[in-house]
Amino acid sequence: MSASDDILVAEKVSKRFAGRVALNEASLTVKRGSITGVIGPNGSGKSTLFNIIAGTLAPNGGRVWIRGQDVTGASAAEICRRGVGRTFQISRLFAEMTVMENLVAVAHGVDDRAAVKRARELLEFLEITAIADKWGSELSYGQRKLVEIARALMLQPVIMLLDEPFAGINPRLQNRIVEHLRALCARGLTVFFIDHEMRIVLSECDLVYVLAEGSVIASGPPERVRDDPRVLDAYF
Numbered sequence: 005m006s007a008s009d010d011i012l013v014a015e016k017v018s019k020r021f022a023g024r025v026a027l028n029e030a031s032l033t034v035k036r037g038s039i040t041g042v043i044g045p046n047g048s049g050k051s052t053l054f055n056i057i058a059g060t061l062a063p064n065g066g067r068v069w070i071r072g073q074d075v076t077g078a079s080a081a082e083i084c085r086r087g088v089g090r091t092f093q094i095s096r097l098f099a100e101m102t103v104m105e106n107l108v109a110v111a112h113g114v115d116d117r118a119a120v121k122r123a124r125e126l127l128e129f130l131e132i133t134a135i136a137d138k139w140g141s142e143l144s145y146g147q148r149k150l151v152e153i154a155r156a157l158m159l160q161p162v163i164m165l166l167d168e169p170f171a172g173i174n175p176r177l178q179n180r181i182v183e184h185l186r187a188l189c190a191r192g193l194t195v196f197f198i199d200h201e202m203r204i205v206l207s208e209c210d211l212v213y214v215l216a217e218g219s220v221i222a223s224g225p226p227e228r229v230r231d232d233p234r235v236l237d238a239y240f
């Protein structure tokens with residue numbers, strides 16, 4: 005693979021909060037069309053890294069490139085325009101809007117009819133057409149996860165950052181989400197996600213990065229990372 009296959013590159017990214025180091029020169033690369041995972045114990049810096057990539061936090065050091073462009077310190081709106089979609093650990097759906105309205109609401113500037121058409125296609129693709137008219141407040145936890153993914157896809161991202169997409173949902177739905185993500189990758193999307201769900205990370209990722217105390221302590225294909233003594237040390 006060439007460097008042009010690197011859709012996302014973080015180089016020596018550091019972040020301190022009130023003098024406390026949350027990220028310490030963390031570097032990683034995400035290849036186009038891959039499913040790449042980040043794991044690490046609580047407080048290891050995973051969300052901080054995502055927030056820096058997504059432009060909701062500015063780093064104290066290091067650089068971030070998206071599709072070869074330096075986006076370090078760019079705003080969240082700018083990062084979004086460059087094709088980065090994201091979902092959050094805690095659902096950000098509007099409770100007083102239907103699922104369809106939640107999807108159409110994010111497609112600013114797009115003709116409503118085109119947005120509704122796209123929303124319908126996504127709901128169909130994710131097999132959740134039946135809940136199109138449900139209120140945000142009526143959704144189950146698992147349904148929310150799927151709608152969050154649909155909502156991020158409304159903006160036709162080239163890479164999706166998913167913050168714990170599998171947390172707290174049953175294995176059947178986890179597998180369904182993995183299948184959908186794989187299908188999206190086959191169409192050219194890149195998936196980069198954080199999770200505690202080791203089963204999925206270790207079975208489904210092409211590449212895994214392990215963070216501990218703000219540093220990348222290991223990376224590689226899942227089978228190599230799983231047996232790495234540094235990873236076992238960090239977790240146990």
Ligand SMILES: Nc1ncnc2c1ncn2[C@@H]1O[C@H](COP(=O)(O)OP(=O)(O)OP(=O)(O)O)[C@@H](O)[C@H]1O
Binds near residue numbers: 022044047048
């Ligand atoms: N806004 C903030 N202000 C101060 N400290 C913060 C802030 N955000 C994160 N931290 C600290 O930075 C460190 C890394 O946190 P972060 O949330 O990135 O870890 P994480 O790996 O995502 O954890 P978890 O798995 O629990 O979500 C932690 O020590 C956390 O307390």
